[in-house]
Amino acid sequence: MTHPRDAHAPVDPREVDLGGIRGWLFDLDGVLTPTAIVHMHAWARLFAPFLDERGAEPYRDADYFAYIDGKPRYDGVRSLLESRGIRLPEGEVSDAPTEETVHGLGNRKNEAFNATLAEEGVQPYPASVALLDAIERAGGDVAVVSSSKNAPAVLAAAGIAERFEVVVDGAVAAREGIPGKPAPDMFERAAELLGLPPEECAVIEDAESGVKAGASGPFGVVVGVDRGVGREALAELGADVIVDELDELIPALERAGETSAALNDGVDPQTPSPTPTEEDRA
Numbered sequence: 001m002t003h004p005r006d007a008h009a010p011v012d013p014r015e016v017d018l019g020g021i022r023g024w025l026f027d028l029d030g031v032l033t034p035t036a037i038v039h040m041h042a043w044a045r046l047f048a049p050f051l052d053e054r055g056a057e058p059y060r061d062a063d064y065f066a067y068i069d070g071k072p073r074y075d076g077v078r079s080l081l082e083s084r085g086i087r088l089p090e091g092e093v094s095d096a097p098t099e100e101t102v103h104g105l106g107n108r109k110n111e112a113f114n115a116t117l118a119e120e121g122v123q124p125y126p127a128s129v130a131l132l133d134a135i136e137r138a139g140g141d142v143a144v145v146s147s148s149k150n151a152p153a154v155l156a157a158a159g160i161a162e163r164f165e166v167v168v169d170g171a172v173a174a175r176e177g178i179p180g181k182p183a184p185d186m187f188e189r190a191a192e193l194l195g196l197p198p199e200e201c202a203v204i205e206d207a208e209s210g211v212k213a214g215a216s217g218p219f220g221v222v223v224g225v226d227r228g229v230g231r232e233a234l235a236e237l238g239a240d241v242i243v244d245e246l247d248e249l250i251p252a253l254e255r256a257g258e259t260s261a262a263l264n265d266g267v268d269p270q271t272p273s274p275t276p277t278e279e280d281r282a
């Protein structure tokens, strides 16, 4: 599938035009908190022995990025099983973690995830908090858009829950029947809840499925955060700008604020200030 962003080479984070952006739609795991790695390890704890017992091709970290990262829980299970040609009964959400069903396996992984979260806790990425602070100073709106049904628990554990009035997570998507990533719908719903057109919102994502979701919607800008997917892949998927850490966007955000303040004052920000006259100095 092609989409309008395919043709664009990513712009430098210092050069990106954030002038029209009023809303910021943040993925959670791997963007605000280093929990992508907790999810990744929990999936490995599920699938390494599971595939081994079946004599299937062994589980590798690359499988996480290709089939699971960013997708709703049971979609991740289905996608990985499909990659190995394994079919299991769907089962029910209420299945015990010991059941050999799609839902049982997903619930087994969820136990592993919650055990690690409880044991180790979680701290947000400092550079992501720095960007949140800068957005707050600039008067922007923020939302979390996460496939995870554990998003509220992760936000609370990281101490950043109160920063977000809008959270569109896996539970909200299931309740409202919103298609999960890589569809753009969860991000569009978050923009709607912020009361902003998607064109005035930035999508911030680290996962393939999430960048695809951003690039296939009408969002103002798609920011790819490289936490392992790789710059080249993020660019191919349609990221407009790629960063290692989110504080790299702060200069562009501050410049956009100065530009709009100058425009509001009727001053062309491109025009250098006139040389002060003797009168000015007096």
Ligand SMILES: O=P(O)(O)OC[C@H]1O[C@@H](O)[C@H](O)[C@@H](O)[C@@H]1O
Binding pocket: 028, 029, 036, 039, 040, 068, 069, 070, 071, 072, 073, 076, 110, 113, 146, 147, 148, 149, 150, 151, 170, 207
């Ligand atoms: O199982 P949960 O917590 O609802 O999360 C679903 C998915 O949420 C995403 O945010 C993670 O990137 C995935 O790794 C995870 O599988």
